[in-house]
Structures are given as C-alpha cells and as structure tokens.
Amino acid sequence: MNWLFQKFGADWNQFKTLLSISILTDFRGHRTIGRQRRKLSPLVWTLIFYGIMGLSLAASLVPRAKVFLFSLLILTASMVMMAFAVILEFGNTIINPEDTDVLAFRPISPRTYFLAKLCNLLFYIFLIGTALCLFPSLIGIAVAGSNWVFPLIFFPIAMIANLVAASFIILIYTGLLRMLPYERFKDILAYLQIVFTFLLFFSYQLIPRLSEKFIHEGTELSGTWLYAVPSAWFAGSVQILMGKARPIDSWLTLTALVATVLLFFVSFRRISLQYAHQIANLQTKERKRIKAYGSDRKGxxxxxxxxxxxxxxxxxxxxxxxxxxxxxxxxxxxxxxxxxxxxxxxxxxxxxxxxxxxxxxxxxxxxxxxxxxxxxxxxxxxxxxxxxxxxxxxxxxxxxxxxxxxxxxxxxxxxxxxxxxxxxxxxxxxxxxxxxxxxxxxxxxxxxxxxxxxxxxxxxxxxxxxxxxxxxxxxxxxxxxxxxxxxxxxxxxxxxxxxxxxxxxxxxxxxxxxxxxxxxxxxxxxxxxxxxxxxxxxxxxxxxxx
Incomplete structure (x- = not known):
C-alpha cells in the first residue's frame, strides 16, 4: 500500500495512524470529574437516535406510500439531517484548526493529512447515513409495489444522496474559506449558518405544500418542481432500478448523476487544495496577536x-x-x-x-x-x-x-x-x-x-x-x-x-x-x-x- 500512497505524495503509515486516531477519538467517551466510568460518546448516542428516527418515519409511511413517495420522503429527511449534521459539526469534521497546533510542525505532507481527513469524513457520513437509512431500506420491502430487491437498490443510492448533501455544504464552506482568512470566515460563517439552517428547513417543508395531492398521488407524483428537489433525483433512480420507470424518472436520474459527479469532483478537490494551502500558511506565517476580549462597558x-x-x-x-x-x-x-x-x-x-x-x-x-x-x-x-x-x-x-x-x-x-x-x-x-x-x-x-x-x-x-x-x-x-x-x-x-x-x-x-x-x-x-x-x-x- 505504501508504494501506491507514495505515487500520490502521501505516506501510508502516517495516513493509517491519523485515521485510526481520529476514529478512536470520535467514539471515545469522556469522563467527568468525580466519576470513574466514561460516558458513552455523543456520536454513539447520535447514531442511536438517528436510527430510531429513520425507523419511526419509515413505519409511518408504509401503509400509505408507494415506492417513489416512500423513497422521496426518506431521502428528503436523511439528506436534510445529513446536511444539518455537517453544518453543526463543521469545525470538528471538515477543518479543525486545532489539528495544526499538533501536526503543522511535524513531517506530515498536506496530501497525507487530506486523505486521512477525507476518509474520516466519508466514514462519518457513512455512519450517519446508515443510521438514517438502514431500517427504512429494510422496511421498504413492505411498501406497495416494492419487493425484496428494494434494500439492495435503495441503500446504496441513499448513501450517495447523503454524500451529495454533505458535499454541497462542504463546497459552499470551503469556497468561502479559500476566499477569506479563517478568522474572518468564522465571523461570516456564524451568520451564514443561520441562513443555511433557515433555508434547509424552510425549503424542505415548503416544497411538499406546493402540491395539494402530494400524499395521494404516490408513484404518479410528478411535476417540474421535482427537479428543484435533490432527493427527488435519487428517488427517480430508485424507480428506474426497480423497473417502474416513468419518463420523468430518466431525467431525474440524469440530473442526479451529473450533480453527483460535479459535486464530488469540485468539493473534494477544493478540500484538498484548501488543506494544502492552510497548512502551508500555518507553517510559514507567524501567528497574529489576538486582541484580548476586555469588558465592553458601553451600551x-x-x-x-x-x-x-x-x-x-x-x-x-x-x-x-x-x-x-x-x-x-x-x-x-x-x-x-x-x-x-x-x-x-x-x-x-x-x-x-x-x-x-x-x-x-x-x-x-x-x-x-x-x-x-x-x-x-x-x-x-x-x-x-x-x-x-x-x-x-x-x-x-x-x-x-x-x-x-x-x-x-x-x-x-x-x-x-x-x-x-x-x-x-x-x-x-x-x-x-x-x-x-x-x-x-x-x-x-x-x-x-x-x-x-x-x-x-x-x-x-x-x-x-x-x-x-x-x-x-x-x-x-x-x-x-x-x-x-x-x-x-x-x-x-x-x-x-x-x-x-x-x-x-x-x-x-x-x-x-x-x-x-x-x-x-x-x-x-x-x-x-x-x-x-x-x-x-x-x-x-x-x-x-x-
């Protein structure tokens, strides 16, 4: 494996160490003062509750949904929750400046750090996506018009859809980070996250309201508004692979394919360049003096x-x-x-x-x-x-x-x-x-x-x-x-x-x-x-x- 990593300018042993430590840290609980036992990691509790949410949502949809509607609603919920998870955990998941305090002076190439961080991110997305979509993919067998093949089709597509949702957030944030200094970026990000959270929940609640027959149409659910809903793109892909394709499903699948390729290429490429640029800056640039907070007595x-x-x-x-x-x-x-x-x-x-x-x-x-x-x-x-x-x-x-x-x-x-x-x-x-x-x-x-x-x-x-x-x-x-x-x-x-x-x-x-x-x-x-x-x-x- 080492020779393959060397071709990409990375070190296999360093990559392995960084990745294993990051995963171990994610799952490690913390011990509070006065207690001998460690608490269960917040990430584990998150996975448990996400699993319960996916199970309850899927169970509520089985009696009244067909394949397309079931896929659309489950994917909508999972993509929104995935995007929101990345927004909440951006500093810990994507770019954590505290890493550079430990790693910047060590002989670790930017590409090695990038690959370790990328694999940790993919692992995080896979865990969250699995918790949200595993039970719905199994329960989907009982949906009207479905069969035993549904889990084999829906689950991989759901993983790709969740990765697209995470990539979209990463694309926006890393784009801003390349244009702005990190400290200034955090200033803007604080307000941008309000807007992003607002748009996520507002748009995904508003779109179903635009169709009066949303619940009743099932697999006949159609309209140009579906092209504005990323989860509908992947629901169309499920329809095609299940052998229940409509003309609109082909176009939705094509949209999903193009969006997936573009987002993966652009967003992860930006992360790579940004990591290299940021680590290089932190290694060569002196740390600026931070102004003390001092109490503001005016106002x-x-x-x-x-x-x-x-x-x-x-x-x-x-x-x-x-x-x-x-x-x-x-x-x-x-x-x-x-x-x-x-x-x-x-x-x-x-x-x-x-x-x-x-x-x-x-x-x-x-x-x-x-x-x-x-x-x-x-x-x-x-x-x-x-x-x-x-x-x-x-x-x-x-x-x-x-x-x-x-x-x-x-x-x-x-x-x-x-x-x-x-x-x-x-x-x-x-x-x-x-x-x-x-x-x-x-x-x-x-x-x-x-x-x-x-x-x-x-x-x-x-x-x-x-x-x-x-x-x-x-x-x-x-x-x-x-x-x-x-x-x-x-x-x-x-x-x-x-x-x-x-x-x-x-x-x-x-x-x-x-x-x-x-x-x-x-x-x-x-x-x-x-x-x-x-x-x-x-x-x-x-x-x-x-």
Missing part, C-alpha cells in the same frame, strides 16, 4: 446591568457572556445556527397563513392540526440549546481561572450569564414573534400570547438550569455532541402536544390568563432561588474534586 444593556444586577458575580457573568457573544467567533458559530430553525418555522406559518388567534376556543385536535404545539416546542428548543451552548468555548482550557477567582456564588455568576443570553438573543426573537402575531391576530391577543410564551419560556429557562454542572465556556465540544442534542429534542417533540391542553385551559378566560402569568412569575422566581443554591453546591463540590 444601554451594560449600563442597566451595572445598575440593577444584585452582586458582583452576576455582573461579571453578564459582561463575560456579552463579550463572548459579540467577539468570540467560536461561540457565535455554536449559538447562532440555532436561531435558524424557529425563524424557518415562523416563515412557514406566514406562508401557510396558519397563525390563528389562540383565544378563540378550539378543540385539542384542531390545535394539533394547525401545529400550535410546535411553537411551544420551539420555545423549549431555543431556551435549552442556547443555554447549553454557553458551556463550550475554543479557549475552554482557560476555565482554570474560575477555580482561582474569588467566586463566592457560582449560581449568581450564572444568573448574569443567563441574563446576557436573554437580553441579547432571546428577547429580540420574542419581539419579532410578537410583531408577526400582531399582523395576523388582534393586537391585544398577540401581546397576551407573546407574554404567555415568554414567561413560560422563562420557567423552561430556569428548569433547564438544573442540568448545568459546569462553568460557562469551560468545556470542549466533542464530535457529534451538538447533533445529539438536536436529535434528542426532535425525538421528544410530539410530547409537546400535551402542552396544548394547558394552553387551552389558560386561554379560556382573561382571569385564567392572568392567573397563569402570575403563576409563571412566582414559579420562575422560586426556581431561580433553588437553582442558585444548587449551582453553588454542585460547582463548588466539583471544584473541590478537581
């Missing part, structure tokens, strides 16, 4: 924080988080993409004209039908993921400062952290939400509904705080960790339909609404008091163990 929010926050720890937490949200590119890349999903949902409700007045009495089934529970889920999703995202930072090793600083109340410190997150990211979202509601429903009702969602979200905010066991910005993010959190939340989404029952009760009269708001405020204050004491105990105990 209305900082002025109000200094006036009203009760303790020095709370003010320190507020200023630290405000600085990180404004200046730390890694933190922005971790948190900003989360906002794309609720924004996409709001856009869909505008397009569907599905925003209804929640104060008009309707049955539980009617509220489930118009997906009112999704708003409640998205509030929980946003509060949970944003708060947990504040645990991670690129400079996580500097968290030793927490142990030497005179912090008497870590819980108060976290109150300042949460307040900064609330004012800088969450409150603007609720103002936008209230504005959208005011367009569609009476102004008073829109204000009441937005207040209800905001105060109930504060209760969620405090409840989620019970899961916090580390100081802010003190953890290193592991591969698959963000994807795991996202998938778990998607998996529990149906349970939020029960919250509609509570909403119906509180919206039955103005008195009930006022009782609910007072109850939320009292519960929020009580939970915050308990959370502060719990964090003081947990973090001080952890500091003692360390």
């Amino acid at each position: 209305l929010l900082n002025f109000l924080a200094r006036k009203f926050l009760p303790t020095g720890e709370a003010l320190a937490g507020f200023q630290l988080t405000s600085s990180m949200l404004k200046k730390d590119r890694y933190v922005k890349m971790s948190l900003y993409p989360i906002l794309g999903l609720p924004l996409a949902f709001l856009a869909l409700t505008m397009v569907d004209n599905s925003i209804t007045d929640p104060f008009i009495h309707r049955s539980f089934l009617d509220r489930i039908h118009d997906m009112s529970y999704l708003v409640i889920f998205l509030i929980f999703f946003m509060f949970y993921t944003l708060q947990n995202g504040l645990l991670y930072a690129q400079e996580w090793e500097a968290s030793w400062l927490y142990r030497v600083a005179p912090i008497t109340s870590p819980g108060r410190l976290y109150q300042g952290v949460k307040l900064a997150l609330l004012l800088r990211l969450i409150l603007p979202f609720f103002l936008l939400l209230g504005f959208i509601y005011s367009i569609k429903i009476p102004l008073i009702h829109s204000i009441q509904h937005t207040i209800f969602l905001f105060l109930s979200g504060l209760v969620v905010f405090s409840t989620v705080s019970f899961s916090i066991k580390d100081y802010p910005f003190s953890k290193k993010r592991e591969k698959g960790e963000r994807t795991q959190q996202f998938v778990v939340l998607i998996f529990i989404m149906p349970f939020f339909a029960l919250a509609v029952l509570v909403q119906n009760l509180f919206y039955s009269s103005n008195l009930a609404w006022w009782i609910a708001q007072i109850g939320f405020i009292v519960l929020f204050l009580a939970l915050e008091s308990i959370v502060v004491k719990r964090m003081d105990s947990v973090l001080k105990h952890k500091e003692f163990l360390s």
Whole structure:
C-alpha cells in the first residue's frame, strides 16, 4: 500500500495512524470529574437516535406510500439531517484548526493529512447515513409495489444522496474559506449558518405544500418542481432500478448523476487544495496577536446591568457572556445556527397563513392540526440549546481561572450569564414573534400570547438550569455532541402536544390568563432561588474534586 500512497505524495503509515486516531477519538467517551466510568460518546448516542428516527418515519409511511413517495420522503429527511449534521459539526469534521497546533510542525505532507481527513469524513457520513437509512431500506420491502430487491437498490443510492448533501455544504464552506482568512470566515460563517439552517428547513417543508395531492398521488407524483428537489433525483433512480420507470424518472436520474459527479469532483478537490494551502500558511506565517476580549462597558444593556444586577458575580457573568457573544467567533458559530430553525418555522406559518388567534376556543385536535404545539416546542428548543451552548468555548482550557477567582456564588455568576443570553438573543426573537402575531391576530391577543410564551419560556429557562454542572465556556465540544442534542429534542417533540391542553385551559378566560402569568412569575422566581443554591453546591463540590 505504501508504494501506491507514495505515487500520490502521501505516506501510508502516517495516513493509517491519523485515521485510526481520529476514529478512536470520535467514539471515545469522556469522563467527568468525580466519576470513574466514561460516558458513552455523543456520536454513539447520535447514531442511536438517528436510527430510531429513520425507523419511526419509515413505519409511518408504509401503509400509505408507494415506492417513489416512500423513497422521496426518506431521502428528503436523511439528506436534510445529513446536511444539518455537517453544518453543526463543521469545525470538528471538515477543518479543525486545532489539528495544526499538533501536526503543522511535524513531517506530515498536506496530501497525507487530506486523505486521512477525507476518509474520516466519508466514514462519518457513512455512519450517519446508515443510521438514517438502514431500517427504512429494510422496511421498504413492505411498501406497495416494492419487493425484496428494494434494500439492495435503495441503500446504496441513499448513501450517495447523503454524500451529495454533505458535499454541497462542504463546497459552499470551503469556497468561502479559500476566499477569506479563517478568522474572518468564522465571523461570516456564524451568520451564514443561520441562513443555511433557515433555508434547509424552510425549503424542505415548503416544497411538499406546493402540491395539494402530494400524499395521494404516490408513484404518479410528478411535476417540474421535482427537479428543484435533490432527493427527488435519487428517488427517480430508485424507480428506474426497480423497473417502474416513468419518463420523468430518466431525467431525474440524469440530473442526479451529473450533480453527483460535479459535486464530488469540485468539493473534494477544493478540500484538498484548501488543506494544502492552510497548512502551508500555518507553517510559514507567524501567528497574529489576538486582541484580548476586555469588558465592553458601553451600551444601554451594560449600563442597566451595572445598575440593577444584585452582586458582583452576576455582573461579571453578564459582561463575560456579552463579550463572548459579540467577539468570540467560536461561540457565535455554536449559538447562532440555532436561531435558524424557529425563524424557518415562523416563515412557514406566514406562508401557510396558519397563525390563528389562540383565544378563540378550539378543540385539542384542531390545535394539533394547525401545529400550535410546535411553537411551544420551539420555545423549549431555543431556551435549552442556547443555554447549553454557553458551556463550550475554543479557549475552554482557560476555565482554570474560575477555580482561582474569588467566586463566592457560582449560581449568581450564572444568573448574569443567563441574563446576557436573554437580553441579547432571546428577547429580540420574542419581539419579532410578537410583531408577526400582531399582523395576523388582534393586537391585544398577540401581546397576551407573546407574554404567555415568554414567561413560560422563562420557567423552561430556569428548569433547564438544573442540568448545568459546569462553568460557562469551560468545556470542549466533542464530535457529534451538538447533533445529539438536536436529535434528542426532535425525538421528544410530539410530547409537546400535551402542552396544548394547558394552553387551552389558560386561554379560556382573561382571569385564567392572568392567573397563569402570575403563576409563571412566582414559579420562575422560586426556581431561580433553588437553582442558585444548587449551582453553588454542585460547582463548588466539583471544584473541590478537581
């Protein structure tokens, strides 16, 4: 094997070592302070939940779908989840600048590093794709018009489709990375990920809505709009290989073939050139001096924080988080993409004209039908993921400062952290939400509904705080960790339909609404008091163990 690698300017032994270490690191769990056993790797949990998602989706489609529709919907779901996984894990999966700190000064050629990284990426895509599509490919045998050959045809095509989805994301990101310095690229990427997340979920939810007979047409599903849906290209390929070809399937298959070849060639070629260019730069260019974050004392929010926050720890937490949200590119890349999903949902409700007045009495089934529970889920999703995202930072090793600083109340410190997150990211979202509601429903009702969602979200905010066991910005993010959190939340989404029952009760009269708001405020204050004491105990105990 060594002679073959030498022809490509790579070293077989180095490649083997780099690849085995990267795969071992992906699957290695981490051990928390005070525990002897390692936790299961986030990547393993991600694969488990992806497998459950694929199984449940396929089982729900079997009674009412034919081969083309089944393939289209499964491929749509898997390609979207694959693209989203690459977006979330871009820094760990595609280009990780931390690698260069260890490898740049070693005699490793750029091609060797590229081949190892490429094979690790392909392995990651294959694992995610298998978890998403293995069960659907087996269950597809029971679909109307299918037979025992279906798994042998569908599974390889699904792997190629997932690779195309990942390649498309890589093509865009590496294209930007070639034109921009890496630090500037991270600035743009933080905002680009919001747009990309928005477009992914918005487009794949909007396209099925454009066809009124989508579910009923089955294998006769057709139309020029299919050419705009990448998953339809590969579903057409499944149709042809199953011997159920229509004229449009031939054109869809040709589109899939051309797109696959072009994306593979262009995207992976760009990665190769980019790795070589970036490593060469890091080996020859001196590291630029990084400007310290310093506390920004200007601005209305900082002025109000200094006036009203009760303790020095709370003010320190507020200023630290405000600085990180404004200046730390890694933190922005971790948190900003989360906002794309609720924004996409709001856009869909505008397009569907599905925003209804929640104060008009309707049955539980009617509220489930118009997906009112999704708003409640998205509030929980946003509060949970944003708060947990504040645990991670690129400079996580500097968290030793927490142990030497005179912090008497870590819980108060976290109150300042949460307040900064609330004012800088969450409150603007609720103002936008209230504005959208005011367009569609009476102004008073829109204000009441937005207040209800905001105060109930504060209760969620405090409840989620019970899961916090580390100081802010003190953890290193592991591969698959963000994807795991996202998938778990998607998996529990149906349970939020029960919250509609509570909403119906509180919206039955103005008195009930006022009782609910007072109850939320009292519960929020009580939970915050308990959370502060719990964090003081947990973090001080952890500091003692360390």
